[in-house]
Amino acid sequence: MTELLQYEFMRRALLAAVLVGLVTPIIGTFLVQRRLALLGDGIGHIALTGVALGLLTSTSPVLTAAVVATLGAILMELVRVRTRTSGDVALALLFYGGIAGGVLLIGITPGASNATLTSFLFGSVSTVGEQDIWIVGVLAVGVVAVLAVFGRELFVLCQDEEVARAHGLPVRFLSILLAVTAALTVVIAMRVVGVLMVSALMIVPVAAAQQLSRSFRVTMGLAVLIGLVSSLGGLTTAFYSDLAPGATIVLLALAVFCLAVLLGGVLRRVTKRRTPAPQHPVAGGPADTMPQTDRGRVTP
Amino acid sequence: MSAQFTEDGAPGPDTPPAFQAVDAHAAYDGVTVLDGVSLDVPVGQTMAVLGPNGSGKSTLMRAMLGVVPLTSGRILLHGTPLRRFRDWKRIGYVPQRLTAGGAVPATVREIVASGQVARRRRLSLPTRADRAAVDEALAAVDLSDRAGDAVRELSGGQQQRVLIARALAGRPDTFVMDEPMAGVDAKNQRALARAIARLRDQGSTVVLVLHELGPLEEVIERAVVLEHGRVVHDGPAPAATGECARPGHEHQHPHPDPNDPDPSSTHGAAPAEMVRLEVPRRD
Numbered sequence: 400m401t402e403l404l405q406y407e408f409m410r411r412a413l414l415a416a417v418l419v420g421l422v423t424p425i426i427g428t429f430l431v432q433r434r435l436a437l438l439g440d441g442i443g444h445i446a447l448t449g450v451a452l453g454l455l456t457s458t459s460p461v462l463t464a465a466v467v468a469t470l471g472a473i474l475m476e477l478v479r480v481r482t483r484t485s486g487d488v489a490l491a492l493l494f495y496g497g498i499a500g501g502v503l504l505i506g507i508t509p510g511a512s513n514a515t516l517t518s519f520l521f522g523s524v525s526t527v528g529e530q531d532i533w534i535v536g537v538l539a540v541g542v543v544a545v546l547a548v549f550g551r552e553l554f555v556l557c558q559d560e561e562v563a564r565a566h567g568l569p570v571r572f573l574s575i576l577l578a579v580t581a582a583l584t585v586v587i588a589m590r591v592v593g594v595l596m597v598s599a600l601m602i603v604p605v606a607a608a609q610q611l612s613r614s615f616r617v618t619m620g621l622a623v624l625i626g627l628v629s630s631l632g633g634l635t636t637a638f639y640s641d642l643a644p645g646a647t648i649v650l651l652a653l654a655v656f657c658l659a660v661l662l663g664g665v666l667r668r669v670t671k672r673r674t675p676a677p678q679h680p681v682a683g684g685p686a687d688t689m690p691q692t693d694r695g696r697v698t699p
Numbered sequence: 700m701s702a703q704f705t706e707d708g709a710p711g712p713d714t715p716p717a718f719q720a721v722d723a724h725a726a727y728d729g730v731t732v733l734d735g736v737s738l739d740v741p742v743g744q745t746m747a748v749l750g751p752n753g754s755g756k757s758t759l760m761r762a763m764l765g766v767v768p769l770t771s772g773r774i775l776l777h778g779t780p781l782r783r784f785r786d787w788k789r790i791g792y793v794p795q796r797l798t799a800g801g802a803v804p805a806t807v808r809e810i811v812a813s814g815q816v817a818r819r820r821r822l823s824l825p826t827r828a829d830r831a832a833v834d835e836a837l838a839a840v841d842l843s844d845r846a847g848d849a850v851r852e853l854s855g856g857q858q859q860r861v862l863i864a865r866a867l868a869g870r871p872d873t874f875v876m877d878e879p880m881a882g883v884d885a886k887n888q889r890a891l892a893r894a895i896a897r898l899r900d901q902g903s904t905v906v907l908v909l910h911e912l913g914p915l916e917e918v919i920e921r922a923v924v925l926e927h928g929r930v931v932h933d934g935p936a937p938a939a940t941g942e943c944a945r946p947g948h949e950h951q952h953p954h955p956d957p958n959d960p961d962p963s964s965t966h967g968a969a970p971a972e973m974v975r976l977e978v979p980r981r982d
Contacts, residue, residue, distance in 0.1 A: 432803040548821050555816045558805070561794055562865075565764040565875070566817045567787030605803065613849035615805040 403638060411532050412524040412591075412634060412644070418539045419588045419600060420630035424608075424622035425546055426584045427601030428615070429577060432557035438475070438578065439598035442585045444494040445471030447501030447594050449586075450519045455508045460519070461534045465586045471497060472582035476575050522593035522645030524634065531590055538583045545580050553577055554615065591630065592645035599649045600626060607656040610663030625655050715778025717742045717873050717904035718763050723772035725755075725762050725928075732758045734928035735772070742777075742873075745895070745905045745918055747936065750925035756908045757795065759925065760877050763906075764792055777873070788818035791866030793876040795908075796859070807853070807861050808846040811836055814865035836867035839894050856883040863891065874898060874905045880913060888914045912936055 403409050430438055449467025453460030475493055501519075505511050518526065527535075546553070556563045556573045563570050581601075588597045608621035633648030640647075718740040725733040732755045740746055748756045761767040763774055765781045774781040777789065791814070812825070812833050819829065837843045840860035845853065850861055863879055876895075880888050892914040898905055899918060912919055916936065924932035 428803055434802055551813070551816050551819065551821075554809075555813050558810070558813065559794065561761070561766050562792060564766040565761075565790065565792035565794075567765075567784070567790070568816065609802075609804050613804045613806055613847070613852070615803055615809050618803050 403635060408525050408527070409638065411527045411529070413631065414532055415524055415527050415535055415591050416630040416634045416648070417627065418535055419591045420627035421623060422539045422542050423584055423588050423597075423600040424604040424626040425619060426542060426577075426581050427605045428608075428619040428622055429546075429553055429557050430581060430601060431605045431609075432554075432615070433577070435581075436602050437598065438472075438581055439585055439601045441475060441490055441494045441497075442468050442472055442578075442582045443589070443594035443597040444501075445475075445497030446582070446585055446589055446597075447519060448497050448504065449501075450589075450594075451501040451504030451508065454511050454515065455504050459530060459534065461531050461586060461590065464589060465534070465538065465583060468582035468586055469579050472578035473575055476578040480571070480574070518593075519589065520593050520595050521643065522589070522591050522596065524591045524644045527590050535587050535590065538587050542580050542584055542587070545576065549573065549576060591634075592648055596645055596649045599652060600630070603649070603652040603656055604629065607652070607659035610656075610659040611666065625652065625659075629655060714742050715775070716740055717744075717777055718906065719773075719775035719778075720759070720763065721773040721775070723759070723762060723774060724770045725758055725767055726770050727758075732928050733762060733769075733772075736925070736928065736930055738923065738930065738933075740904060740906055742904050743899075743902050744920055745899045745907075746921045746923065747907050747909045747912065747915070747919045748923050748925060749909055749911075750931075754925040755928040756925050757877050758928075760875050760906065760908055764790065764875060788869055789871050789873050790817070791869055791871035791874045793862050793866045793874070793879050795877040795881065796855075796862075804849045804851065806847055807842060807850055807864075808833060808837070810850050810861055811846075811864045811868050814868035816869075818869055832870050833868050836864040839867055839897070840864045841890055856887045859883050860887065860891070863894065867894075872901075872903050874903060876905070876907045878908050878910065880909065880915070885914075892918055 403413070427439070430436055446464045446468040448471075449464035450460040452467060453463030456463070471493065475490055478490060478493070502516065505516050508515075552563070552568050552573055553576075555566060555568060556570060556577070560570060563573070584601065585594070585597050588600050592600055604622040604625040605618065607625050608618045612618040612621055629652035630648050633651040634644050636642065636651070637644040637647040716739040718738070720736050720738040723733050723736045723738075724731065734755075736755075736759060738759075748759060750756050758767055762769055763776070765774070765784075776784045777786065779786075812829075814836070815825075815829055815832065819825070825833075834843070837846055840863050842857065842860055842864060845857065850858060853861065859879060859882060863876070866874060866876070879891060879895075883891065895905060895907070895915065896918045899920075907915070907919075909915065912922075919936055921934065922932065922936040923930055
């Protein structure tokens with residue numbers, strides 16, 4: 400482990416991995432709750448255009464990516480609300496526009512190559528610079544602060560938008576706030592796992608955690624733990640085995656997910672044996688009031 | 700409590716109505732759903748909104764809370780136009796069901812506590828009073844022992860009670876409940892009726908969308924019947940006509956609970972005693 404810390408670039412990489420492992424599952428829990436699991440993917444695509452703009456204009460790619468991703472997130476939220484019926488198609492248009500714009504701009508940037516493109520698509524945590532760490536650190540603090548201040552309102556919003564309105568909550572503001580926070584998180588995670596896998600760190604730890612939990616808070620805490628274990632473990636493994644760090648991190652998170660599914664199945668079987676069956680099955684009640692028990696089990 | 704109340708808790712002569720709809724129109728995708736509804740609900744009244752499917756009952760409820768925008772007309776909450784209304788901690792809303800949104804597990808207690816969102820300050824930890832209000836709300840719907848369970852592990856009727864507890868947890872004095880009895884078995888319906896009677900006794904305003912009065916018959920002071928987005932009856936609860944055997948009857952009243960020792964207390968025993976609204980289906 401000490402060998403790992405000898406290198407300046409590795410110390411920065413580990414710090415970036417900690418920030419990513421900590422922040423992405425928190426925002427991911429809200430996105431999964433709101434059934435917007437793929438929002439991070441879409442923002443990741445758009446962020447690539449921002450990266451390319453930064454390279455082209457010789458400014459920090461992380462900074463331009465943050466600006467473009469934020470604008471993209473606001474646009475996506477507006478598209479989602481305005482065009483109810485074809486929302487997913489409109490979002491898809493934005494995704495592809497983002498990635499095509501990024502590829503095109505990197506292509507015309509002098510000095511940028513396919514290697515530059517690949518490093519942003521799939522992550523290049525070992526090339527994280529001093530300035531990047533500062534930007535990522537500030538963004539991480541910002542994301543956590545937003546969620547600390549607005550967490551309760553966001554929980555109600557993600558649980559049931561209609562109830563949020565009936566509580567007088569500023570639904571549109573909160574929706575945009577969540578999308579922008581997600582965009583900034585994407586930018587934080589981009590350097591570590593790349594824009595194509597950024598969403599995995601938001602979603603996979605949450606998917607794993609909810610196999611083992613019955614509470615929102617516990618799910619979020621577990622997801623952060625799994626995120627940290629995956630990002631630090633993945634980075635260390637990649638260092639010693641000379642593997643691609645981004646891919647190793649994501650595969651490790653997926654392995655934890657598989658483990659959680661198995662463990663969750665065992666846990667549920669044990670608790671089921673202890674508690675009696677529900678007392679009042681609703682006879683002839685409307686289907687939409689039936690319990691939502693389907694958690695996506697894998698056992699036959 | 701609001702300053703508008705007199706010392707004994709009763710509304711004073713100057714107290715504005717809890718809800719006021721003035722010539723309210725609303726439409727979904729160009730189809731008129733509310734067609735000029737005017738309605739005052741005085742503070743402290745327990746009122747049922749009845750009518751067939753598609754008559755605009757739920758839309759009226761949602762419009763009264765600003766969930767659905769009006770195309771024309773006005774809504775006032777406690778005398779304040781909806782747009783300027785800020786006293787949301789006075790309002791408790793029970794939606795028709797636990798919407799499928801929310802893919803992350805949440806415990807009963809977490810959901811119930813979220814009903815305090817309008818009255819809690821940002822960045823504040825729950826006070827002892829907040830926690831007590833959640834405990835009371837859980838007890839009022841008889842779910843104290845399920846507080847730590849995941850909501851989605853509960854039956855439909857229990858989830859409905861979770862939603863009612865969520866509305867109670869914010870300690871509001873004005874309630875809007877959209878079909879709180881749907882999918883709830885007879886025993887739980889009677890428990891809910893008692894909870895609503897308690898709210899009325901505390902001086903709360905309660906507006907309920909109902910398909911039929913059922914066990915709430917004694918609690919309801921006034922019934923408004925909507926049809927095609929218009930008020931066609933406003934006054935005492937309408938007398939029952941028809942019976943559940945009618946082909947057009949919306950079959951939603953409770954069936955005898957298999958665990959209920961006294962099945963005669965529900966459907967079938969004394970049809971003359973049960974006020975049941977005739978509900979012709981139009982769709």
